[in-house]
Amino acid sequence: MVVALVSTQTPDQNGSTNRIERTSLHDAIVTRLRDMIIEGHLPPGTRINEGQIGTTLGVSRTPLREAIKYLASEGLVDLVPSRGAVVKTFGAKEVRDMIDLIRTLEQFAAARACEVATANDIGAIRDLHDQMIDCYRTGDRLQYYKLNQAIHSGIVALADNATLYDVHSMLQTRLKRIRFIGHEGPEKWANAVAEHEEIIAALEARDLDRLSAVLGRHLTMAWERVKDSLPA
Amino acid sequence: MVVALVSTQTPDQNGSTNRIERTSLHDAIVTRLRDMIIEGHLPPGTRINEGQIGTTLGVSRTPLREAIKYLASEGLVDLVPSRGAVVKTFGAKEVRDMIDLIRTLEQFAAARACEVATANDIGAIRDLHDQMIDCYRTGDRLQYYKLNQAIHSGIVALADNATLYDVHSMLQTRLKRIRFIGHEGPEKWANAVAEHEEIIAALEARDLDRLSAVLGRHLTMAWERVKDSLPA
C-alpha cells in the first residue's frame, strides 16, 4: 500500500511531474494567513483588518476575504457579522477537549494501522523517528518538532482513511499555536523522546494494546506540558 | 449541565434573546448551497457555475465565491484551479471510511456522556426518541430522519466537547446526501428502530459497554443499508 501523506486539499498527489507549478493565489494566501496565526503574528482575539493585511501581502481584499472564509471553516478564526473576522481564542477546556479528541483519533488510526500497514510503511515511520532522534541529540528543536508532527501524521496516514487524516491534520494545525508556547524543559523532552521510542517499537511489533496505551500517555503528557501556559 | 446543541459556527447560543435576527448573507448562502448539494440539486461532479447560481440565488458572485470557499474547507466541494469548484464525489471506500470515523467519534462521545451527562440531559434525548417513535408509527419518514439525526447529535453533545461536536456534525452533513439515497425497506427500518430503543436504554443505564456496542452495530447497519447504492 502506498501511504498518501498529502491531504485531499492538495489533490494532485500523483500528477505528472512536469506539471507547471501553478500555485493558486488562494492556497498561497490561506497558507500565509494560517502561518501568521500559528506563529503568533496575529494573536488570539485580534480583529483581522482586511485592508492592512491585504496590502502587506500585496493582494486585494477579494481573494483575502475568500481565504478568511476558508480559515473560518477550518476553525482558526471566528466570523462576526459586520465586524469581520477575529482570531479564535482557545481556552484551557477547549485545548483539553481537542487533545482528548486527537487521542481518540490516533488510537483509532493505530488500530487500523496495525491491521493494514505494510512493513515498508512502518519502515518509513521508523526513518522519520531516527531522524528525529538525531535532531534531539543535536538540539535542533524546530526540526525535531516538525518531524514529531510528521510521525504522528504518518501513523494516522497508515490507517488509509483520508477523512480521518484530514480531521487529524486540522486539529493538529489548531494546536500548533499552543504547542509553540509549551517550551518543555530538558527532562520532559527526554520523556517525550522515550515515549516516541516506545511508540515505534509497539508499531513495529503491531502490538495494538501497547501502541494505544503509549499514544494515550503521550497525549496526556502533551496536555500536562501546555496546560499551565493557557489563558482561561 | 446545559447541552449546547448549536455548533461553534453559530456563536451566539446564549445571546440576548431580543437580538435582531441578523441573518448574515454569508450564512444564508452557505446554507442554501449546502442544501442544494445535499438534496441532489447539484449532483456530484457538477461544476458550480458562479454566474448561474448567483443569479438564481439573487446575489452577486463575490459573496457566493466566499461561501464556496467555506464549503470547500468543509469538504463538500473541490477547488480546481482556473476551473472553479466541483461538487465532491464520494466513492464507496470514502463513505465507509467516514462511517468508521463517525463510529469512533460516537463511541468516544458515549464514553464521556456516561460520565458527565445529567439525568435531565438524558431525559431530553429520551424525549426526542419518543417523538421519533411516533413518527415511525405514523410513517413520517422525513421527520423521523430529522429526529434520528438530532438524537445522534444530541448524544455527541452530551460529551460536552465542542470540537467533537463540530467534527461529528461535519461528517454527518457530508453523509446526508448519501443517506437520502439509502431508502431502507420496512424490515430494515424496524431493525433501526429497535437499535435506537436499545441505545436509549443503555444510555439511561449509563452502561457504556452496551451503549458502545449497539452504537457500533447501528453504524455498521447504516453502512449495510447504503453500500449497494454507491458508485465506485
Place this chain on the structure above:
DNA sequence: ACTCAACATACTGCATACAGAATTTAGGGC
C-alpha cells in the same frame, strides 16, 4: 468522414468601486 487548428464564447480569478455599519474623535452640557 475524420483531425487538427484557429477563432469565438464562457467562465474563473482578481481588482476596484461604492454603500452601509461600526468605531473613533471632537464638541457641548453638566
Place this chain on the structure above:
DNA sequence: GCCCTAAATTCTGTATGCAGTATGTTGAGT
C-alpha cells in the same frame, strides 16, 4: 473634569468590471 451626543473616519459587505484561461465551435486540410 466627566459624560453624553454627533460628526467624521475607518472598515466591512457587496456589486461590477476587466484580464486571462479554459471550453466549445467552425472550418480547412487530408
